[in-house]
Amino acid sequence: GENVEQHPSTLSVQEGDSAVIKCTYSDSASNYFPWYKQELGKRPQLIIDIRSNVGEKKDQRIAVTLNKTAKHFSLHITETQPEDSAVYFCAPKTSYDKVIFGPGTSLSVIP
Amino acid sequence: EADIYQTPRYLVIGTGKKITLECSQTMGHDKMYWYQQDPGMELHLIHYSYGVNSTEKGDLSSESTVSRIRTEHFPLTLESARPSHTSQYLCASSAIQGHNEQFFGPGTRLTVL
Numbered sequence: 403g404e405n406v407e408q409h410p411s412t413l414s415v416q417e418g419d420s421a422v423i424k425c426t427y428s429d430s431a432s433n434y435f436p437w438y439k440q441e442l443g444k445r446p447q448l449i450i451d452i453r454s455n456v457g458e459k460k461d462q463r464i465a466v467t468l469n470k471t472a473k474h475f476s477l478h479i480t481e482t483q484p485e486d487s488a489v490y491f492c493a494p495k496t497s498y499d500k501v502i503f504g505p506g507t508s509l510s511v512i513p
Numbered sequence: 514e515a516d517i518y519q520t521p522r523y524l525v526i527g528t529g530k531k532i533t534l535e536c537s538q539t540m541g542h543d544k545m546y547w548y549q550q551d552p553g554m555e556l557h558l559i560h561y562s563y564g565v566n567s568t569e570k571g572d573l574s575s576e577s578t579v580s581r582i583r584t585e586h587f588p589l590t591l592e593s594a595r596p597s598h599t600s601q602y603l604c605a606s607s608a609i610q611g612h613n614e615q616f617f618g619p620g621t622r623l624t625v626l
Contacts, residue, residue, distance in 0.1 A: 434613055442553070445603065445617035489553050495613055503548075503556040 404429050404496050408504040415482050416512050423490055423507045426474040431497030435468055435475045438491045438503075446491060450477070482511045515540045517618035519604050525624045526594055534589045534621045536604030545587040546605040546615065549573055556603070562587060563609070594625045 405428040415421050425435075436451035452459045452466045452475065459466050463482075468475040475494070479486055492504040517538040526532055538545065547559040558571030560579040568579050576598075578590050587606075591598055604618040 436614060438615075440553075445619055446556070446615075447617070448614045451614065491556065493615070499613075501607075501613065501615065503558075505555045506553070508553060 404500070404502050406492065406494060406502045406504040408490075408492055408507050410507060411505065412508045412510075414510045414512060417482060417484060419482055421477075421479045421482055421486070421509055421511075423477045423492075423509070424474055425476065425492030425494070425504050427492075427494045427496075427502075428473065429494070429496040430470075430473060432473075432494045433497070434495035435466065436493050437464075437466060437477045438493060439488045440491065440506075441488045449490075479509075482509075484511050484513050487511045517604060517606055517616055519602075519618040519621050521621060522619060523622050523624075525626065527626050528593075528595055530594050530625075532591050532594055532623075534591075534602055534604075534623070536587045536589070536618055537585050538587075538604075538606045538616075538618075539585065540606050540616060541608075542606035542616070543584065543609045544607045544613075545581070546607075547571075547577075547579065547587070547589050548603040548605065549600050550603055550620075551600055559602075560589065594623075596625045599623060599625050 407426045409424050433454040438446040439449045440446040465478040489506045520535045543564045546561045548556045557573040562568050562581040602621045605615040607615045
C-alpha cells in the first residue's frame with residue numbers, strides 16, 4: 403500500500419533560524435501535496451499546498467518544494483517565530499484520490 | 514459562516530456504553546472523514562464518505578460504524594466503548610473537485626472509564 407514518511411519527527415530551532423521538514427511518498431502518480439499545521443489543542447489547518455505541475459510555491463515565510471522524480475516534497479519555514487511551534491503534517495493525495503497523512507513533525511522554536 | 518461542527522466537545526463515559534459522536538458541516542462538501550488522534554500524534558483514518566449513502570472503512574475502523582443519510586451530517590457510533598477508545602476524534606470534510614483541502618472540526622475528546 404501507499405507509504406508516507408516525514409523527517410525529522412522532532413525539530414528544535416532557535417528563533418530566527420530556518421526549519422525544513424521533508425515528506426516522502428510512495429505513489430508516483432500522486433498529484434496534490436499539502437502541508438497542515440496543528441497547534442497544541444487546535445485542529446489541523448492547511449498552511450500551503452502545491453500541485454504536481456509546479457516545483458515550488460512561496461507564501462511569505464513558508465514555502466513548499468516538490469521533487470516528483472525522487473517522490474518527496476519539503477516544507478521550508480524561514481525566520482522562525484515562537485508561534486511556528488506546532489506539529490506539521492504532510493498529506494499527499496494518491497492516484498486513487500485518497501489522502502494519506504504523514505506521521506507528523508513536532509517543531510519547537512526556542513525564543 | 515461555513516464551518517464544521519462536532520458535538521459533544523468532551524465526553525466521559527463508562528465501559529460498554531454505546532455512544533454517537535456528531536459531525537455536521539455547512540461547507541457544502543461531499544467528502545467527509547473521521548480521524549482518531551492522540552494529542553500531537555498521528556492522524557488515523559477511521560471512516561470516510563464520498564457522498565450520501567457512501568461509506569468506506571479506513572485503517573482503524575473496527576468497533577465503530579458511520580452513516581451518511583444527509584450530505585451535511587456524518588455521525589460516528591461506537592457500539593460498546595472501551596478504555597482503548599479514549600482519544601480525540603476529529604471530523605473533516607473536503608470538496609470532490611479542486612484542491613481537496615480538508616477542513617477539520619474542533620474535535621471530540623472522549624474518555625472511557
